[in-house]
Amino acid sequence: MTGGPRLRRPCSSITRTWAALFVSITLFGAAGVAVADAPYITLASTTSTDNSGLLDEILPKFKQASGVDVRVVAVGTGQALRLARNGDADVLMVHDRKSEEKFVADGFGVKRHPLMHNDFIIVGPRDDAAGVRGVSDVGQALSTIADEKVPFVSRGDDSGTHKAELRLWTAAQRDPSEASGTWYRETGSGMGATLNTAAAMGAYAFVDRGTWLAFKNRLDLEIVVVGDPRLMNPYSVILVNPERHAHVKAREAQRFIDWLLSPAGQKAIGDFRVNGEVLFVPDAIAAP
């Protein structure tokens, strides 16, 4: 500090440098904040469709066919439904039939269109402490895990996968919530975070096959239970009701739904593979 305060209004070269810096930041910022005006719709979807790479594969094809951009907000099914209920999305692609039907019945969605399915699996550590590898009855596998009290990591986040898992516990006549914090651990996180936790703890986890196939940090985890018909995981697509939310881009969004259900869209879904494996089976049209 030299010479004490300047009491005249300072206007040195430094001030000018700062002013120039501020102005350039503002312009830089404004340029970035002004979003391109290409037509787009907002799709609220689940982490399973996004993390597996399916949407990266099929959305460019839709864009090519229609010129419409699809902006994906990937969250759990529960949160996706809440976003749509608030009118913050134009289309939903989710996987919890019960809450989807309620969403439509309550007037928030126009119609539920079955789109595709994959299946859930149970993964577990290689040494398989519960001894459930190859058990074809998922109820039996879960009750064994519960009775043996081996670590099991659950999403615990109100997602479609979490709800499916809870239904199967109920079917197996076990209530893991009583054991929450002991052998049953709820992460309250997405599928990937939950798998990271299970891998690190050597625990069992309930996961959709798409996320599992694309997941890279498996460590010791392997598929142990697979193939029970109750493990089917159906996805549907729903237009958010424009009568509830006038700003919903119903025309473009309906165009997206029509494309997904068309032979071109269904083929794009069926053609998607990870390491040569089919991840999603199209449901909307019978195979030609």
Place this chain on the structure above:
Amino acid sequence: MESLLQAFVTAFRLLTSFDADLVEIVLLSLRVSLMAVFLAALVGLPLGGWLAIARFPGRRIVIATLNAMMGLPPVVVGLIVYLLLSRAGPLGWLGWLFTPTAMVVAQFLLIMPLVAALSRQALEDLFEEYDALFRSLRVGTLGVVQTLLYEGRHRLLTTLLAGYGRAIAEVGAVIIVGGNIAHVTRVMTTAIALETSKGDLPLALGLGIVLLFISLLLNALAALGQTRASETVTP
């Protein structure tokens, strides 16, 4: 250990390849956070300056509140901004949700209290030094605040860098109000969260190292500017 090594290799590859997606993500991160810092400076610095010299009943409570708000959890700020900007919320008609603008708003709310609180502290110390001089010259409030902001500019730069650091590093708020939409609202931190959830830990960590590198670059630039500036001031 292997993952850590892999992460550094990935980071190096990312930094040298100038991958188009990465450049886009980095630029958006900088745009959003620098814009938030700029707005926070515009409001926070004068507010801090005024709080440094003003004397009114309840001033301590205001300052304590401001200090406490430095610890606002980003997720909470994200939720509040979401509820405001949601179509069902009071500002829904703006259509800002899931845009970079919403992210700027969230980060602004997150760091403005920090900028105001830290600058208040820095300028109050300065004010005590010069108080007698100001009195003898009968300088008005506006003049005092202006002089303090000018004389304290070096300390305030550190304050702004702290604000920038909090903004660029947070993920909780921007992932809620931005939605982590590819090519629209995906920034460094949300990309790191995404890669973590895909189990690609080396890529996630690699991105983290890139983020650190960019912050280092920015801080070095600021330090350089500061040295230059003090050289010009002291003839």
